[in-house]
Amino acid sequence: MHPEGSVLVEFGATRVLCTASVTEGVPRWRKGSGLGWVTAEYAMLPRATTTRSDRESVKGRIGGRTHEISRLIGRSLRACLDLAALGENSIMVDCDVLQADGGTRTAAITGGYVAVADAVAWLGRKRALSGKPEAALHRSVAAVSVGIIGGEPRLDLCYEEDVIADVDMNIVCTGTGDFVEVQGTGEQSVFKRAELDALVDLGAAGCAALTELQRKALAS
Amino acid sequence: MHPEGSVLVEFGATRVLCTASVTEGVPRWRKGSGLGWVTAEYAMLPRATTTRSDRESVKGRIGGRTHEISRLIGRSLRACLDLAALGENSIMVDCDVLQADGGTRTAAITGGYVAVADAVAWLGRKRALSGKPEAALHRSVAAVSVGIIGGEPRLDLCYEEDVIADVDMNIVCTGTGDFVEVQGTGEQSVFKRAELDALVDLGAAGCAALTELQRKALAS
């Protein structure tokens, strides 16, 4: 009801509420630059997972995983925007995981883009942008998680698959198929160049499919 | 999907997700007492309100209002339960406000009761209770907010009414009409004994109506 942009993303059993909050003005250190500012915060409700985790507010500190994911979402969403055309406005994207079953960070990026697009449109209607809305939002982004399970590349791992995956990769692409971020990690085992290539191909294809869904969601 | 008890409460535009998480055993200081333990945590998503508030996890500390409400919910829900019949099990009730429009704490208590009832039933099916489920959950509770606006007692204030109310009262009753908690405050102005009585009557009637809705929800 309240936010300038808001979307509830569902990927399998994963549910992420992405909201974009607009503030006029930018943080003090950026004032007078003519550039906007976009940042993101990711969090999980305590019982989004199979066993309850303690709240980070109760622990009094934010864990490393939360920090790492918030930073990834923020970088990915800044890639959508021409900060000069956005003008001195700030967009804060909150991604709160209500229910988790794998792929929460990539769902957050994919949904976060839709919330940002809504917020830019809202700014456009208020005539608060420096440029046109389509100049401010100059790219779309979407993200998927891919992995290798039993030697096989797989798209959109659910939690149980994620746990047994040998390699786990997050791919963030633009709507025109360029890469914004590629993060592959093989903690359980290492991976060969051919596997890297296969995962990147699979991820890029997955992002293309999501881009289509985003277009439909924004058109309606 | 994951919790032992879970309900999404809607009161007007207010939306609160209440989940009950069961752990076998109790905190160390209570071990060997034969008694269970129930506690609650309340939180708001940053953009549940008309303007975004900073996350308490980011600020590194929980505010006084959050503490006060979490304690109220915990006391109210402990009143439902016979902790000896519950046995040495712990129930943690998380009440996360997704969208706020007044009455979030009373919605959390009313929904929290349903989540606790589900969790007790789940423990009963697992034969993990010391007593029977109906002994463990020996009362129902429901809560409403009432207030005086322009001299008139009113039930279920939305956010805009809450702001202008002269007196604001939260009433928690059992399903048999007894009182668990009565909290009336008149920060803007003070209130007379007759006004107190009128608010208590109105609140008790409101709780009775909610008790009926809870019965239907649990029956289905």
Next chain:
Amino acid sequence: MHPEGSVLVEFGATRVLCTASVTEGVPRWRKGSGLGWVTAEYAMLPRATTTRSDRESVKGRIGGRTHEISRLIGRSLRACLDLAALGENSIMVDCDVLQADGGTRTAAITGGYVAVADAVAWLGRKRALSGKPEAALHRSVAAVSVGIIGGEPRLDLCYEEDVIADVDMNIVCTGTGDFVEVQGTGEQSVFKRAELDALVDLGAAGCAALTELQRKALAS
């Protein structure tokens, strides 16, 4: 020696040091409003109680009980004051429990009022109020704790009584007998409407007696 208003309250074995500190000006978000600001902080010395509790400064966080009580004191003391007549001055009331034997929060409110009255008089002598002192301090407040023990309503519970009480209620009244705050809780057991009425009557009478004592203290 130092504060603008200061009083050591003794209720039975309970001792609370209440001081009021005046600062010219108000917090930034309130500047230019013409209104004053009053807030309160409650704390216990570590060995105010029968067993020592850890300092909240050492734990690095303030507990929920402390927050809840500080907020109650602040609300009650703001009810005494016409913030427009106070002008843009801030009063911080510190209530530090040196020795605790039940009823510390109500003792803090009752003593806090005397400290605030001293501070308003001090501001009046300095000609720093927007209105007259008697306009700024437009009501007196006093508070008592009441409870039901073994079916019997009782005034001013000491610690041992408080622990065994079935119902526990804090009543804050003005000098003219109106209510500022009514907080009744029946964690151990629930309470009936007749019990609520009896407790409210008893509390109001207790507050009236304290109002008399406050008048004498301020007159001397």
Next chain:
Amino acid sequence: MHPEGSVLVEFGATRVLCTASVTEGVPRWRKGSGLGWVTAEYAMLPRATTTRSDRESVKGRIGGRTHEISRLIGRSLRACLDLAALGENSIMVDCDVLQADGGTRTAAITGGYVAVADAVAWLGRKRALSGKPEAALHRSVAAVSVGIIGGEPRLDLCYEEDVIADVDMNIVCTGTGDFVEVQGTGEQSVFKRAELDALVDLGAAGCAALTELQRKALAS
């Protein structure tokens, strides 16, 4: 009322409440050593000084000055005790400054010794010591602050003198005139060897006078 040892020290306008709390047993890392444990915590009420300081519990962290003073008091009071004769008991000494006018840390040590002596006597009556009370409390300690003002050595500086002193020294002595701690600092200016000697002489004489007062206080 509650603590095992308790004393309210008055030095000029300075008031420090010193309490000693006894716990059977010692921290885990010291278990089985046969040795006791003594530690101290120093704090100021927010309005002990001419202008109010924020509470360290509210700031969420303890300042360097508080840490430094707590450590000095703890070291000084451990010098009184034979930790083997004390046995595996812990004594926590809380020194809370109610009103400050210079010399709070030395007042805390001098008063803390009396509280510790009370606590050891209490342990003796409970037959909880490994040795005799006079073996456990094998020395007395007292402390004074001395300084040089306008070239003149001075004992017991009040706040206004402390601020203008060229050199500031805290001396902790035993009842037999030996030194436990000597801390001299000349931030505003440096000091010569002859000045150091004069301050140490003056401080030792001051401690001897306080030792006499402690004896009388404990005898009564």
Next chain:
Amino acid sequence: MHPEGSVLVEFGATRVLCTASVTEGVPRWRKGSGLGWVTAEYAMLPRATTTRSDRESVKGRIGGRTHEISRLIGRSLRACLDLAALGENSIMVDCDVLQADGGTRTAAITGGYVAVADAVAWLGRKRALSGKPEAALHRSVAAVSVGIIGGEPRLDLCYEEDVIADVDMNIVCTGTGDFVEVQGTGEQSVFKRAELDALVDLGAAGCAALTELQRKALAS
């Protein structure tokens, strides 16, 4: 002098002190698993950079960048080890940046491997491993940063190059040329598949050269 493994890495003007500290036993939740535990902490001295940054200990919280890098180093170093052959021993790797000029995280991984190898050898000499040292340390790892500047792929970016790079990638490889981690990000601009391939090739070659240097360092 003190640690079980220690190395000072120099990459250009970057200086990172990597130490490996061994503790017998593993964290409680891992006890009885037969598996070892390896984790890493990364930090910068406040004046490692051109302008001083505040200490994270003074700020009271660890920043997102520090968390993200510590986690990357930990994952990379766990890839070196067969945790079953390590047995229930813990290795903590501290990477402290004394002077920073780009590539600190990859320098930390490359140096951290040498410190871990020393620590495993130390455990082997103490006969504290479950398996043989060469089974416990079953792979080597090395890391480089690569980037695209002005359309050109470049190895080992110094700070000034890093700031202007269009794409920035960290590559972690084993001594046999497999990938452990690939992290590419194009915040300023996006990148094409061909650029991704070129960066991966360049990074893998860089890691191979470092593997050679590590072998020599460990042989001496």
Next chain:
Amino acid sequence: MHPEGSVLVEFGATRVLCTASVTEGVPRWRKGSGLGWVTAEYAMLPRATTTRSDRESVKGRIGGRTHEISRLIGRSLRACLDLAALGENSIMVDCDVLQADGGTRTAAITGGYVAVADAVAWLGRKRALSGKPEAALHRSVAAVSVGIIGGEPRLDLCYEEDVIADVDMNIVCTGTGDFVEVQGTGEQSVFKRAELDALVDLGAAGCAALTELQRKALAS
């Protein structure tokens, strides 16, 4: 490479990296005073000692020992400077212990002086001082630790000696032999006046020798 003043001090096996960072301007509360500001922060790398200690950044709070030492270093280095001749410039001195074997705080002061002298010279070359460099840096300071072991006064205790010392004293002197700070503590045992005198003599002689070394270091 980066700091305005920087020195790596070696005292026995102790290694402390001291850097001085200059900022134009002073903290807000000091603006317009015409005076400069100097402060110091001391820290240990986690594995500077024989067993690893947890990072204070990870614990989220700075320990009492760290605070106490940082304050001592700051006071000692402010004694070197005429803050009016320094003008409104701030110098932050960071003392990071890379390897510890006793005497880290006195090494930090001795090295910190050299870093401050470099920073003042740097300010002089930039013509940013209010007075001349030799007016701004009007004294030199050096510090040593002395102690009594087995009845014998000893200079420069290493860690193993420090642990068994009966009395432990830190002496800070100016280049002309005046005292800046004298801190003697006899936690294990107390000390007599004659022992105090012997330690002060020994410490003053030690500082004189270090002053000579500082002169040579700064001359080169």
